[in-house]
Amino acid sequence: MAQSTLDTMPGASTGTVVVNEPLNFWAGKRVKPREEKNAEPVFEPATGRVLCQMVPCGEQEVDEAIKSAHAAYLKWSKMSGMERARVMLEAARIIRERREKIAKLEVINNGKSITEALVDIDIAWQTIEYYAGMAGTLAGQHVQLPGGAFAYTRREPLGVCVGIGAWNYPFQIASWKSAPALACGNAMVFKPSPMTPVTAVILAEIYKEAGVPDGLFCVVQGGAETGTLLCQHPMVAKVSFTGSVPTGKKVMEMSSKTVKQVTLELGGKSPLIIFKDCDLENAVKGALMANFLTQGQVCCNGTRVYVQKEIMPQFLAEVVKRTKAIPVGDPLLDGTRMGALISKPQLDKVLGFVKQAKEQGAKVLCGGEPLVPSDPKLKGGYFMSPCVLDSCRDDMTCVKEEIFGPVMSVLPFDTEEEVLKRANNTTFGLASGVFTRDISRAHRVAANLEAGTCFINNYNISPVEVPFGGYKMSGFGRENGQVTIEYYSQLKTVVVEMGDVDSLF
């Protein structure tokens, strides 16, 4: 078996790691690309250096991976929930044991701070542990019918599921999708984003080491073409996708050809509403949490910050002071709180949003500029200073579109009724938040916000036990929580006659 990247990167620091191991995984091992001709460089965001080559899988490779997953599915789905749970708990244990190394590799490929990456890896093993716990609880129902007849339901897996991931949470997304899939008895073929190909294969190695049948969790590398092959493959029963709205629509359309089930976790432009009766200190902290995690590249970020007029001056003064104090730099250093954006095009796109906001009349209170850290090895990195925009209006591009970078847009409001209307005036509906000390108002606002999640007096808390997913064009289906079992399983009804057939003919 090829060496794991984790073994080849001892003492890794920013600017030193090169990944040479094959990044595909099926039939229980890393698989070299068939041909290298479409290889694309993958960059280390903190330095702009080439980290590895991503070689997309073609039709034959995708087919091999799916067939290998199907063979594993036939074995895995026959095991009891408790048997599956034991293997999954072992996988969770191994991840926990290697959390530092996995987190480091994630940072090197993604650019986020090590502090955040460690949290991501912890959430990953917790997700696997949580769904391992649920595997043994999967059960049907018994229904008594007339004349001694009865029916029962069996909760059965779907088969081979496909996971397609985004680049902002590479290892965590792979875990969020695979854990419930595997708990229910499915197999999964996962395609990471072409920009973050290096950690999903570590998860595949760990599942293998924990004892899943060969092929149960496969990784195929590639971009849109490989994703299309996965969505079109007749042996795939379900696609769970995380990414942008336009790609989500394509995934849904392609999956409809063979009536595959689909879960879509798409983008957002979530509102965070701060009332004058809030605890201001907590509201400011909440606004920072809502905007600046993972350099602002988070789908559920609360990027439209509505602040009641009376407290606007105090809010702005405090939020700007704290935003300016965020340590931006080498993401592998413990003291860093903001690393590099994912790519040069993403950085340019975000800076473009800031420029346009200024043209449309917004006031930059801080940040919004390219940043070159003093450490010379970081001079080619994709850094920018976190930005707070004031004097925003609902019709500005920065308030309407998902920026996916560290840019907070602040908007004033007068009344609850007015702010609810404005907050809901969007095609997105992933998340929302409210800060107030008035308990009735908090729940009334939560009930009236059109979004899959509402945070009261906090923001961006996503424990595995609670469902996560969107309203409106932010998608459908859920990840995490008990309900996700329903998105990775199907019910079979078995009707049992105990007497004679009462035929009408």
Ligand SMILES: NC(=O)C1=CN([C@@H]2O[C@H](COP(=O)(O)OP(=O)(O)OC[C@H]3O[C@@H](n4cnc5c(N)ncnc54)[C@H](O)[C@@H]3O)[C@@H](O)[C@H]2O)C=CC1
């Ligand atoms: N809501 C979220 O969590 C995310 C939102 N985004 C938004 O999307 C923008 C573009 O980022 P991308 O990574 O290009 O997002 P994307 O939506 O194009 O890509 C997400 C995943 O889908 C795959 N994919 C692309 N085209 C496909 C197709 N035709 N069929 C099947 N799979 C396909 C990609 O390879 C990747 O794995 C970002 O700037 C950001 O605004 C990006 C990532 C995550």
